[in-house]
Amino acid sequence: MSFLEPLYLLLAGAAAVPLLLHLLRRRINVRVEFPAVRYILRAERENSRKMKLRNFLLMFLRILAVVLLALAAARPVGRLIGSGHAPTAIAIVLDNSLSTSTIVDGAPLFRRLRAAALATARTATPTDRIWLVTADGRVVGGSSAAVADAIQRLEPIAGSGDLAAAVSRAIGLVRGAGLPAQQVAIATDGQATSWRRTTAAGDVGISVFVPAGTPPANHGVIVADARPTRWTPRGSVVARTIGADSSTYRIAIGGTGTQARTLARGTAVGDGEVVVRAAPAERGWVAGSVELEPDELRGDDVRYFAAWIGVAPAVAVDASLGPFVRTAVDALVQSERLRLGNDAAVVPADALTRLPALIVAPTDPVRIGAANRALERAGVPWRFGAARRDGGTVREPANTSSKLLDGATVSMRYPLTPAGDASADTLARVGADPWVVSGNRYVVVASPLDPAATDLPIRAGFLPWLAEMVSQRLGGDAGIVLNATPGARLRAPAGIQSVDDAAGQAVPVADGELVAPDRAGVYFLRRGGQKAGALVVNGEPDESLLARLSLPTLQSRFTGLGVSITADGDAWARDAYAGSARRPLVTPLLILAALVLVVEALISRGTGERASRASGRAAA
C-alpha cells in the first residue's frame, strides 16, 4: 500500500486524543443537581467490569476510527484481496541489449529477463492489451500468446539499442490503448550506460525488474580500426581493450569466420591500446577482427574492422599547388602510402585535364572562369562561385569516423554549387556550403590548399587526409568504410547499389538508406557488383561497461505517480498488473470508518435504547 498524500498520516496522531481522554482523569467543574444519584452510583458499582470493558471497546473503536480517517486522508492506493486486475494496457519492455547476454550463475542474464517477461505476458487476460517493446525498437502486439511467442524467440542484439526510447514508445502505446489501467513493465539488467536519461511516465504505472547480483568482471574490445582504411599494402590495426587485468588477444584478417587468418597475437593490458602494423598478402576489401579470450560477456570479446589492401596509388602533383601539397605527397611516398605516377593527379581546377584528380580551387579569383570550364570539360558536376572571404570553420558529417578536417578554419573560398546531376558525397562544409565534395573519381576542394586561404595544410590531419583522399577516392577504388551499431539506419554512400547480408548475399539498397544488421560483423558495400566499401557493425563500447545502477538510482530515472522496482522476477511478473489491481482505498477506508462509528454508536447507545423501550412499555 502506498499513499498519495502521506503527510496526512500525521492526522493519525489525533488518535491519541481518545486515548488521553480515556487514560487521564479529567477535572469536572460542572455540578448538576440530580435526585436519582443513587441509581448512577448503583449502576457504576454493579456494572463496573462491564463498563470498563465497554469503555475500552469504545476507546479502541474511536482510535480505530481516527486512524482510518487519517489513512483515508492520506489517499492510500493498494491492492484489495481477491479483486483481480482490471482490463489493462500493458507494454513489456524487454532489455535485449548486448550486456544482457552476460553469463551470470551459469546462464545468460537474458534468460531470467525473458522468463519473467514470459510470465508477465502469460498473466494477461483477453481483456488486456499487451505489447512487447525491445531495446532495439521492435514492437510486437496482439494476443498474450503472440507476445509470449515473440518473447520466446527474442535474442540479445549485438549493441545497446535505446532503452529510454523503448520505454517512451511503450508509454505511448499504453496511453493510446484507451484502457483506464496503463502499465509499462520493464525487465532490464540495469546497466548504468543504458539508463542515463530520465523518462516521464506521468500517470502510467512503471514496474521495473532488475535481477539481483553483481555483474562479472569483463574484458572487451571497444575499438578496432584499420588505419588507414586503404592499406598500400602496409597498414595498422589499432585496438583498445578494457578489463581489470590483462588478456590474450588475436587479430585476424581475411574474413570473420574460420577462414580468417591470424595476423597477430599478444597480450593486452586491462585498459590499453594495441597497435599492430602489417603488410598482408591479401588484396582488395578484407574483413578483420580483434578477439579476446572468451569471458562472461562474449559479445564484446570480438570487434570487427575492414580495410582495403592493395598497392599504393601513383599520383602526380601539379607544381603550381605550392610547397605544402608537394611536401605532403613526398612524405606519403616515403612512407609507401603513395607512389609517384600518373594513376591520379592533384591539380588546381584551372589546370585539370583528366580524372581521377584531387581538384583544388585556384589561388587567383580571376582563374575561376577557366577553372569552371575545365571542370565542365572533365565532366565534374560542380562549379566554383564568387570568392568569399567571410571566414568559417570546417565541419564534417557526423558519421565520419576520422574527422581529419573538423575544426579547420577557412578564410577564403569559392562556394561550390552543383551543376546538373551532382550526385556526390559532401565530405565537409563551411557553414551551409559544401567545402569538400567527392564523386566518381574526383574530389573537389573549395579553397586553395594554401595557409592564406585555409589552415588545413598546416594541420596535423592534412597528411592522412590527403592520403585518404588519394588512396580511397582516387586510387581506382573509391570505397568507404561505414561504422555503425546494430540496427542503425544510415545513408548509403553515393553509387552504392547493394550491401551483403550475413550470408554474403547482396541485398539492394532501397531509398538510399542502409539498415545495419543486428549481428556484429563486416558487410561489404557493392557498386556494380564489385566491393566498393564495407559496413562495419560493432556494438557500442559502452555495452562493455557492465556496472549497474542501484535500485533507487534506477527508480529515479522515472518520474510519475506509480514507479516500483524489484529484484524479484516472480514478484515483478506477479505484480505487473498491480497498477490496475491497486485501487484507491479511500472509499473502503471511509466505509470501514463509518462502520466502526456505527458500531461505536450502537455500543454507546444501544443498551440505552433498549432500556428506553422497556421503560416506555412499562409506562404504557
Next chain:
Amino acid sequence: METTRAPVRADLFDPASLASLGHVEIIARWVVDGFLTGLHRSPKKGFSVEFAEYRPYQPGDDLRFIDWKIAARANKWVVKQFEEETNLRATIILDVSRSMAWTGDPTRLTKLAYAEQLVAALSLLLIRQRDAVGFIRYDDRLRTIIPPKARTAQWRRILHALEEEGAGLASIAPAALLHAARLVRRPGLVVLISDLLVETAEVADAVRMLRAVGHDVTVLHIMDPAERDLSLAGEAVFADPESGLEVPATVADVRSAYRATVEEAIAELKQAFSSTGAGYEVFTTDVPFGVPLRKAFAARQRLP
C-alpha cells in the same frame, strides 16, 4: 333536540401545558370532568341509591339513569343523580421532600407540581364519589395531616394544604404511612405519591403493616423522564439535593447501565409492593394526568 357539547378531555392533555392554563383547583376540575366524561359507564354499577338531583346528560353517562319522562316532556336529556352512601375512607400521602421539587427540563412540571395536580384531581374525584378523603404531606417530618372527611369543603382544605411549605432534606415515607393507618380506624384506601428515593425495604414494611390492618394501598411512583432514561448530556458531578451525595460521571458512558439499573430498581419496587398486596405504578411527569388518575381510581373501584 337539545344536545350538550362534549366537554374537553383535559385528563389527556400534556400535563405541563395544562398546568399553565390555570390554578390547580381549576385544572383539577377539568381533569376530573374530562376523566369522568371518558368513562363510558357509570363508575359504580348498582351502588345504593337515594335520589339527590338532576343534571344535564353528558356523553358517557349510563343511559339507564336518563329520566325519560322529562326527556319526553321537556325535550331535554337529564340524568338522575343519586347520593351514594359509602363507608370508604381514603388517605392521600404526598412526598414533598426536596427531591420532588426537581425537573430535568424547565418545560416540564416538577415531580411535586405534577403530584400536587394529581392529588387535587384524585381528591376531587373521590369526594364527588362521596368518599371521605384525608391528606398527609411529609418530607423530613409530617408537614400536613388532614383527617378523612367526605364534605365538599374538605377539598378546599386539601388545596390550601398544597400551598404549605415543604422541601425537607429527607423523606419519612414509613412514618407517613403509619400515621395514615392511625388516622383511619376502619380499612380504607391509602394512596402514596412519591418519587420513592428512599430505602425500599422500610417503605415496604410500612405498607405491609397497613395491609395487615386491612387497608388497600396504592403507590404512585412519580419520576421525571430524565430520571428514567438519564436523557442529559456531557459529563458532570451529579449531586443528590437531599443527601448531598456527589458522583462524577460521563452521561454517555453510564447511560445504558443507568437505564438498566433504573429498570431493575423499578422491578424491585414492584416486587416489594406486590408481595405485600399493594398496588404499584410508575409514572413520568410527561404522562397525562388521566393515566395515573385511572390507576388510582381503579384501586378505589376494587373496594366495596
